[in-house]
Amino acid sequence: MNDTFIKAYQDQIEAAKKAFSANGVPGVEVPPAVREVAEKGLAACKENYAKLKGAADQVNTALEDTYTTASKGVAQYNSKVFEAVQSNVNSAFDYFNSLLTAKTVAEAVELSTGHARKQFETLTAQAKDLTSLAQKVAAESAEPLKSSVEKTIRPAA
Numbered sequence: 001m002n003d004t005f006i007k008a009y010q011d012q013i014e015a016a017k018k019a020f021s022a023n024g025v026p027g028v029e030v031p032p033a034v035r036e037v038a039e040k041g042l043a044a045c046k047e048n049y050a051k052l053k054g055a056a057d058q059v060n061t062a063l064e065d066t067y068t069t070a071s072k073g074v075a076q077y078n079s080k081v082f083e084a085v086q087s088n089v090n091s092a093f094d095y096f097n098s099l100l101t102a103k104t105v106a107e108a109v110e111l112s113t114g115h116a117r118k119q120f121e122t123l124t125a126q127a128k129d130l131t132s133l134a135q136k137v138a139a140e141s142a143e144p145l146k147s148s149v150e151k152t153i154r155p156a157a
Helices: 003-021 032-100 105-156
Strands: none
Touching: 032 105
């Protein structure tokens, strides 16, 4: 749109305002039936808006709860991973230390075999713990949303 068009449009609006503000235009009376329908429509809109606002507030609260729960769960999971890594590093240092003190090749092979078996068992247990914790965190994180959806759907049904 160019400036000329905008100026012409504004001039037309001003002319219409002046024409309608003059006393020559009679007042318009709205029939009571039309007024009643308009008031009922407005009341219904207000009620629906209040319901929508309430539902939005519930969703926001559920999302905040979900985020908080997930953050705590991730922190627990990271802590557990850190503990596992620390344990594995300590175990590796202990193994290398004992390997350096081995006097024969047979003793070194025995230490290596024992360490490998122990590490396999440790890693298996750590994987189970981490999997269990991840499932717990996922379930706890989903719970606020799940309960919010259930609360929303129950009244609607």
